[in-house]
Amino acid sequence: MGQSTARYKAIIDSREQKRTNREHIREDTMPATILHADLDAFYASVEQLLNPDLRGKPIAVGGGVVLAASYEAKAFGVHGGMSGRKARELCPQIIFTGGNFAEYQRLGDAAIAVLHDFTPAVERISIDEAFADVAGCTHLFGSPEAIAATIRRRVREELGLPISVGVAGTKQLAKIASQVAKPDGLVHVAPGTEMDFFARPAGRAHVGRRSGHRTQA
Numbered sequence: 576m577g578q579s580t581a582r583y584k585a586i587i588d589s590r591e592q593k594r595t596n597r598e599h600i601r602e603d604t605m606p607a608t609i610l611h612a613d614l615d616a617f618y619a620s621v622e623q624l625l626n627p628d629l630r631g632k633p634i635a636v637g638g639g640v641v642l643a644a645s646y647e648a649k650a651f652g653v654h655g656g657m658s659g660r661k662a663r664e665l666c667p668q669i670i671f672t673g674g675n676f677a678e679y680q681r682l683g684d685a686a687i688a689v690l691h692d693f694t695p696a697v698e699r700i701s702i703d704e705a706f707a708d709v710a711g712c713t714h715l716f717g718s719p720e721a722i723a724a725t726i727r728r729r730v731r732e733e734l735g736l737p738i739s740v741g742v743a744g745t746k747q748l749a750k751i752a753s754q755v756a757k758p759d760g761l762v763h764v765a766p767g768t769e770m771d772f773f774a775r776p777a778g779r780a781h782v783g784r785r786s787g788h789r790t791q792a
């Protein structure tokens with residue numbers, strides 16, 4: 576092998592090595608970029624927002640069936656889908672209220688609009704929840720976790736509503752993470768920690784949560 580050929584081969588080898596390193600790095604540090612944002616106890620939270628007298632009290636939206644229960648009512652075991660009779664049994668002081676559907680729609684739209692300020696890649700799946708893929712906007716707004724924290728802060732400050740966000744590598748996992756984050760929390764499932772996330776004992780499900788407004792449950 577001539578000297579110039581050897582030099583050429585060395586250059587090719589080093590390029591190849593750099594490319595391999597880059598791919599290796601990309602694979603190892605690929606951030607989890609899927610957010611699932613879900614307003615907490617949505618209809619009940621809106622009712623408490625509209626009527627300060629209802630704040631801090633166990634309330635339910637609905638009548639024959641509970642459509643949504645405030646966290647104060649959930650503490651008694653009341654939950655959405657339950658009959659109103661059962662809810663009154665569990666929590667005799669529960670206040671049934673609601674019906675401000677135009678406000679639910681307006682505030683749900685406004686919360687989803689906050690996601691659209693970060694990325695057009697928003698997939699709304701109900702009045703109060705949506706997925707957002709922030710892969711294309713981290714260079715502008717920071718890490719997916721930072722974006723999730725900003726979304727939570729903005730929805731709280733601009734709309735007066737609590738919203739939980741899960742951040743993960745897939746939609747399914749992001750949705751589970753947002754449910755674990757509730758109420759009013761943020762859970763980030765870092766790449767490579769998915770199995771740890773599932774293996775956690777139930778009582779320690781909030782390890783790793785970042786909550787701006789609430790200490791660990």
Ligand SMILES: [Mg+2]
Nearest residue numbers: 613614617703
């Ligand atoms: Mg919700």
